[in-house]
Amino acid sequence: MKILHLLxxxxxxxxxxxxxxxxxxxxxxGHHCYIVSDTLSVQSDATYIPxxxxxxxxxxRVKNIFQLAALCRREQIDLxxxxxxxxxxxxxxxxxxxxLAYVSTIHGRQSHRAVGRKVSVYGRHIIVVCEHLLDHVxxxxxxxxxxxxxxxxxxx
Numbered sequence: 001m002k003i004l005h006l007l008x009x010x011x012x013x014x015x016x017x018x019x020x021x022x023x024x025x026x027x028x029x030g031h032h033c034y035i036v037s038d039t040l041s042v043q044s045d046a047t048y049i050p051x052x053x054x055x056x057x058x059x060x061r062v063k064n065i066f067q068l069a070a071l072c073r074r075e076q077i078d079l080x081x082x083x084x085x086x087x088x089x090x091x092x093x094x095x096x097x098x099x100l101a102y103v104s105t106i107h108g109r110q111s112h113r114a115v116g117r118k119v120s121v122y123g124r125h126i127i128v129v130c131e132h133l134l135d136h137v138x139x140x141x142x143x144x145x146x147x148x149x150x151x152x153x154x155x156x
Contacts, residue, residue, distance in 0.1 A: 081102075
């Protein structure tokens, strides 16, 4: 399987470390992994493609959607895994264009501004890294119609 991990990282954070560990495990299992992010601070054998995912301007988002859709078609990506709110916003649009499978991973509590939105960009399949975030997604973010699973970073 070809898996694209999408992040909006401008500096080293926990989700980037999580993704690097996840890619190591997935690649050891025979999958091919791609990481698309603003920066990549950790060592990874996954194919890294720099892209300004963190930039929230409409022009930048539209450009990212078209570039990612083209990348997914060219590389025959099977699954997009978004690892941040900005990445989920872009991934949600890309999967509407491409029809690809999509899962989002929530690594931390979302801001009240994001929680107050009525439309979720996280898709129908969501991974959270602990039970506290499961409660946050269900009760504070009010996402009730998604399949939400707790998967801890137990790869290393």
